Amino acid sequence: MEDQTLTSKPQLSGAEEDDPNHDGDEPMTDLAPQNPQSDSGSDSDSVSDSEDDEAQDNLQLQTLEAQLSANPSDYDAHVQYIKLVRKIGDIEKLRRAREAMNELFPLTPAMWREWARDESSLIAGTEAFPAIEKLYERGVSEYLSASLWSDYLDFIQEYDPSVRECSPAGISKARDLFERALTATGLHVSEGNKIWEAFREFEQAIFHTINDTDVQAKEKQIQRIRSIFHRQLSVPLVNTRSTLLSYKAWEMEQGSVLDSQSGDLDGVSSHVASAYQKALDMYNARVNLEQKISTQDKSDMERFQEFMNYLKFEQSSGDPARVQVLYERAITDFPVSSDLWLDYTRYLDKTLKVGSTVSNVYLRATKNCPWFGELWVRYLLYLERNRAPEKEIASVFEKALQCSFSTLEEYVDLFLTRVDGLRRRILFSNEVENSLDYSLIRKTFQHASDYLSPHLKNTDPFLRLHAYWARLELNLGKDLVAARGVWESFLKICGSMLEAWLGYISMEIELGHIKDARSIYKRCYSKRFPGSGSEDICHAWLRFEREFGTLEDLDHAAQKVSPRLEELQLFRSREEARVEEERESISKKNTREKRKQTSDITDDQSPAKRQKDTVRNLNEVQKKDKSEAPNSVEKNKMEENKVQVEETQVRKEEQSKDSNPVKARVYTDQCTAFVSNLHLKANSEDVRKFFCDVGVVGIRILHDKFTGKSRGLAYVDFLDDAHLAAAISKNKQKLLGKKLSIARSEPRRGKRDPSDQSLPREQGRGTDQTDVPGGSASRESVEASQQSGPPNAPQPNARKPRVEHVQLKGKSTFAVPRNVAALNRTAEKPKTKKQDEEKPKSNDEFRKIFTKG
Structure with a gap:
């Protein structure tokens, strides 16, 4: 909060012009709207401008009034409203606004x-003097x-008749006020x-009013003035010299002989010189510290830190009065710094501990920073420490509850502090007030429960509050029924908290009420x-019966909790399965979206660009392979041969399933890797994470058709050859602790038309076909259900494979994997001489050979 000034500039007196802190105030009589004197030619314009300004002011006034009605705590709105009303000149409304x-x-x-x-500008008589004096008293009590x-002192000397007439009562009043002012600001260095x-x-001035004949009175007054000089010279202030x-000049006027041409301290008494020199050193x-805190070109944070450094210096000097004045100077510049107020009150509690000064500081601290709960808590503790009456403590507590704290824990701390104070005063106070009994604690707890229950339901602070309440009902109130x-x-509010039931049970066990504790277990197990709270309460009941119950009690508890534990285990397993299913579903969806975006990007590239990228990636893989040591190359070749054998065996088994007439998916294996040595517990998500950086399109993990368990083999489809090459480069990397063998799947050596209906088809049976477009099990089941007849019956529209021209050579020709040529197609390679020689001869050709022979 900064000092607020008006836009209009007043006519200042000479003393006000010399005051660096003057903020440009002017008397109320000068604030009323005045029309400037002008010639007749501009009268109409001036009246028009004045009316416009007045209408604008009234509109702004209504806006501010509505704003303050909706939010009375708007500080800036209050300031602007006071400015505007003061400009208009409505003194009654201005008084109400300020109040x-x-x-x-x-x-x-x-x-x-x-x-x-x-207010002073409107004073018409002595009847208004007390009200203005009260305003000054209120003002000097808030800030230094x-x-x-x-x-304030000038006002008293000018308008107080007793002081102005120099009556004994008036002089005494003025002196007391001056002493108060010196206590507050006399140590202010600047x-x-x-x-x-x-x-x-x-x-x-009083000295000059004393009659010259009254020598004794004049001498007494001279000593009073001399004492003020001595006191001032012992204080480190600016312009001490x-x-x-x-x-010295004043002493010479009184007749003292001082050598004004010699040093500053020549002719001055030793004790005054010593005090002056000490003050000068201080x-x-x-x-230097004063200059740092008074520099205006620094930020508020920098100036605040300079104040804190200055405070540390003063605290090290060990003068509480000087420290307190510096704190007051700091809070005048930083009135809404809760840390500063907290530091200030802690210092006063440590040094002064008691007195009206500390109480006033706490009052101002909570008024400047009402949102800071710790200040209210410390205020209550201070009042209790100084044996303040219950009425005052209750009033501060109620004011604190009206504030808006930043956290709910601050409200809990406030209620607990209030209860703590009541408990201590009931138990340990020698003078217990008649109205201070346990019912006040119960009332406070009930207030806390009602106040906090909408906001702290099922929280530990709320539980702690009620546990404390139940304990006090039992120990201080001596009422077991009330504690229960x-x-x-x-439990009606927070019955889902396991700790609440355990706390209730713990109280009954401590009291030795085993049956009551058992009944609570029966209610909540x-x-x-x-x-894991549901399982924990079951196990807790079993432990309870082992420690406190009979064998029959233990058997009964086991009989109750065993089905419950089984039910919880089943429920937890289902939940885990559901979560896993949802996670995989989300993963599939993300993959499809990612594949779609990647496909769009790939489609935007020209064929030449895609071919260039593919060749570059393949060359990188080949270079990497060539850079390996010779023994590594041989080892890799052996592993590749092993992978090809495994793949061939798998494809033979899959081919044997093609006799099943159920419509199956077609896998062309354009960009597919064959993965072996896969961990048996690895699922599609594990494989996807392994290849997450190379663009996986589909994953098919092979399972045993009888057991349904993984066979450690999988086909992984990729977007293009570049991604496939990157995937193959991950060969021999570990997944779930096992090194994978990754090789390119090659179902054919030549090109073929993927749309050809005679292509070998792979049933989805026994495979995990996640993330294959159109390859879900649900779609295959729909397509299979659309075909009439039993599963093994021949389908009327099923196309028979044309196998009459197929020649199979070599061993293990009972099943053909997908990496051989299509059954109804011949390889489109140019015929060689060797191929012509091996071509079977017709019967006519054989006859010619025999007849020729």
């Missing part, structure tokens, strides 16, 4: 000076301001001189708790 703001917020010293001056104190000089001037020279030690009632009411 409304001060009920919620402290006003800055500049705002208090403005308010007091506005030498300028505000100076205005501004304290204002009050000291004003005090001396006041006493010197100027004060010393003024003192000032020199602080002048606390737990029962809490079948409830569903978060996490």
Whole structure:
């Protein structure tokens, strides 16, 4: 919060112009709208402008009033509203606006000076004096301001009749006020001189009113003025040397013989010189720190840190009064820093501990930072520590509840602090108030439960509060029924908390009420708790019976919890399966979307570009292979041969299944890798993660047709040859601890038309066909169900494979894997001489050979 000023500039007196803290205030009489004097030619324009300004002000006034009605805690709106009303000149509305703001917020010293001056400009008699004096008292109690104190002292001397007439009562009143001002600001290094000089001037003015014949009174007054000089010279203030020279000049006026041409301290008494030199040394030690906190070109954070450094220096000096003044100066510049207020109150609790000063600081701290719960907690502890009446403590507690804290835990801490204080005062106070009994604690707990239950349901802080309540009902209130009632009411709100039931049971066990504890177990063992809580309560009941129950009790508990534990285990297994299914479903969806995006990008590339990228990737793989050692090459060849044998065997087995007439998927294996040595527990998601950086299109893990278990083999489809080459480069890398063997699947040596219906078909049976477009088990089952007849019956529209021209050579010709030529196609290779020689001869050719022979 910064000092707020008005847009209009007042006519300042000479003293106000010299005041660096003056904020441009002007008397209320000068704030009313005035039409400037002008010639007749511009009168109409001036009236029109004035009316427009007035209409605009009224509209803005209505807007601010509506804004404050909706949100009374809007600090900036209050400031703007006061400015506007002051500009209009409505004194009654202005008073109400200022009072409304001060009920919620402290006003800055500049705002208090403005308010007091506005009221002073309207003073018509002594009847208005007490009200303005009260305004000054309110102002100086909120922030440290030498300028505000100076205005207050000037006002008292000018408008208080007793002070103005120098009556004994008036002089005593003024002196007391000056002493208060010195206590507040006399140690202010940069501004304290204002009050000291004003005090001396006041006493010197009194000196001149004393009759010359009254020598004793004059001498007494001289000693009073001399004492003020001595006190001021012992304090490290700015312009200390100027004060010393003024003192020497004043002493010479009183007849003292001092050598003004010699050193500054010549002719000055030793004790005054010693105090002056000490004060000068103290000032020199602080002048650099004073300059740092007064520099205006620094940021607020930098200036705040400079204040903290200055405070550490003063605290090391060990003068609490100086530390307190510096704290007051800091909070005047940073009034809404909760850390600063907290640090200030901690220091006062440690040093002063008691007194109205500390109470006033806590009051101002909670008014400046009402949102900071720890300040309210410390305020309550301070009041309890100083034996404040119950009415005052209750009032502070209720004010705290009206604030908006940043966390709910701060409300819990506030309620617990209040209960702690009541408990201690009931148990340990020697003078217990008549109204302070346990019912007040019960009322506070009930208030806390009602207040916090909508926000802290099923939370540990709320449980801690009720556990404390039940314990006090039992130990302090001596009421077991009430303690059980606390737990029962809490369970109605937070019955899903396992800790609540265990806390209730623990209380009964501590009291030795085993049957009651057992009955609670019977009530809650079948409830569903978060996490593993449902299992935990069952096991807790069994432990309870082992420790406290009979064998029959243990058997009964086991009979109850065993089905429950089985049910929970089954439920958990199903949940895990469901979660796994959802996770795989989401993964499939993401893969399809990724494949679609990748396909769009690939389609945008020209064929030449795609071919170029493919060749480049294949060359990189070949270079990598050539860079390996010779023994590694031979080892890789052996592994490749092993993979090809395994793949051939797998394809033979798959080919044997083609006799099943159920319509099957067609796999052309354009870009497919054959993976072997796969971990038996590896699923499609594991394989997908392994190839996540090379663009997987589909995964088919082979399973045993009888057991359904994985065979450690899989086909993995990729987007293009480039991705396939990158996948093959991952050969011998580990998946789930096993090195994979990865090779290219080659179902044919020549090209073929994938649309040819005579291509060998692979049944999806026994394979995991995730992420294959159109290859889901559901689609295959629909297609199979559309065919009439039993599964093994011949289909009328089934196309018979043309095998009459096929020649199979070599061993193991009972099944043909997919990496041989298509059954109804011949290889499109040019015929060689060797092939012509091996061509079977017709009967006519054989006859010619025999007849020729």
